Amino acid sequence: MKILRIDMSDLVAKFEELGEYEGLGGRALTSAIISKEVDPLCHPLSTDNKLVIACGLLGGTAAAMSGRTSVGCKSPLTGGIKEANAGGQVGQVLGRLGIAAIVLEGKPKGDDTYKIYINKEGVKIEKDNSLKMLSNYDLIEKMKKEYGEKIACVSIGPAGEMKLSGASVAITDMEIRPTRHAGRGGVGAVMGSKGVKVIVLDDTGTTPRQPKDAEAFKDANKRFVAGLQKHPVTGQGLPAYGTNVLTNIINEVGAYPTYNFKEGRFQGARKISGEVEAELEKQRGGNPTHGCHRGCVIRCSGIYHDKDGHYLTKQPEYETVWALGGNCGIDDIDKIAMMDFLCDNYGLDTIEMGATIAVAMEAGLLNWGDADGAINLLHEVGKGTPLGRIIGNGAAFTGRAFGVERVPVVKGQALPAYDPRAVQGIGVTYATSPMGADHTAGYSIALNVLKTGGFIDPLKPEGQVDLSRNLQIATAFIDSTGMCLFIAFALLDQPETNQALLDMLNAFYGWTMTDKDVVEYGKKVLKFERDFNTRAGFTKQHDRLPRFFYKEPIPPHNVVFQVKDEELDQVFNW
Secondary structure, three states: OEEEEEEOOOOEEEEEEOHHHOOOOHHHHHHHHHHHHOOOOOOOOOOOOOEEEEEOOOOOOOOOOOOOEEEEEEOOOOOOEEEEEEOOOHHHHHHHOOEEEEEEEOOOOOOOOEEEEEEOOEEEEEEOHHHOOOOHHHHHHHHHHHHOOOEEEEEOOHHHHOOOOOEOEEEOOOOOOOOEEEOHHHHHHHHHHOOEEEEEEEOOOOOOOOOOOHHHHHHHHHHHHHHHHHOHHHHHHHHHHOHHHHHHHHHHOOOOOEOOOOEOOOOOHHHHOHHHHHHHHHHOOOEOOEOOOOOOOOOEOOEEEOOOOOEEEEOOOHHHHHHHOHHHOOOOHHHHHHHHHHHHHHOEOHHHHHHHHHHHHHOOOOOOOOHHHHHHHHHHHHHOOHHHHHHHOOHHHHHHHHOOOOOOEEOOEEOOOOOOOOOHHHHHHHHHOOOOOOHHHOOOHHHHOOOOOOOOOOOOOOOHHHHHHHHHHHHHHHHHHOOOOOHHHHHHHOHHHHHHHHHHHHHHHOOOOOHHHHHHHHHHHHHHHHHHHHHOOOOHHHOOOOOHHHHOOEOOOOEOOOOOHHHHOOOOOO
């Protein structure tokens, strides 16, 4: 495996050995490169920032669930380090091409737009201004006509070209559609600053990466898959209803943020639930059970058709349905699906956009529940109007532009779909993750709500710091393997499935990794990230939730966030 460095200042590509980055993959690799090579005080859109696109430790192998891609940089949204994670085909294709990471460096002198084509023969960097401001779907259709149907693409939409802080990086799925997004932190703006519109990857003529011990690897993979298939979350709930199975569950426990985090239950939740979504998909000829990459056995990504039975978008995820739905008082699943498509097409983070539209509603720009108004706002972003550029730069920016006090962000990044007052553990993760508010950084919902791997009362502060710490460490490791984070449900409940994952890694690399080594690996990743943020000027005061969470009780439980600041300061004291 090699690192591919592409310097956009002089349009030169070169392969190099992993060297000091040996043994790192996925998030560990992106965070190590950013922490060691990027000036923490640089402007995120300057020539000094880098964009790193990495497959996981098991990317390009026959391991099930191993197709995730990590995208890292200094974030234009938070000003700190960022790793945004996506499904789709790119992680596997990178691995098969022998590329551990692509590092985009420098930036072109003019305003030309470039495409990069990579196959087993090498790298081609070409100027192509015909691609300027194309939407993601149109862009990928053009790439398919040019390079054939056996490609995987990394791309940005107009939002990335405009360098908006809500811009995502799109990754194509099995159908070569730009539906999987490294959404958070404005990574698309950094790709745009490098002048790169699309990276086309073609693994024709390559073979999967081979393990050191083929028999042991095959056996471990088989045990790993069996564990996932027998677990109720990964074997039943997610395949049947996708991630949106959570809408009714989180609404029922009173942790579903509604009307810009004013209430914990949404009256229209049932209309936009995973159960309703899956039924509609079946009726219209879509598919509620579908993998986002080859080798996925959970298959929580569906295909959503419109009322006329035509493809509209991938199955909108729980976070998307909440952000563009319940949080804005919108209970029309078709309108939410249209907004999901628009975000993917323009290249925008659905969580950031949903939170931003709710802030705009709080400012009086729209009425609560105005789905058509919300759709129009997304079109404004895509067109780059002055209002669109405000919205496209996220919730914190929009809050400042319109004088809104209640803006749900940490380190400038919008909170996802769980209220930290009703699930105190996720509040600790939101506050302290180096990434800004991020549910995936330490998903306490597993234990606070779903009772996977144990139970810690979500309404009480006791035990939440230890819970978040342990989950953040474990997650940093899983994000480095290239595995989908949803495997964690089975790992928490089934020691044998956890062991199967370790056995797979050990058989592949010839390692002797134990649970203790996993903990040390996760800590190492978090140290890279924390060190970068400290040098970028972050202090313990940045590891805090907005003060309204401490002052405004949320119905129905009428609780506030109770974990004290001095306890939050202990999360990384291991």
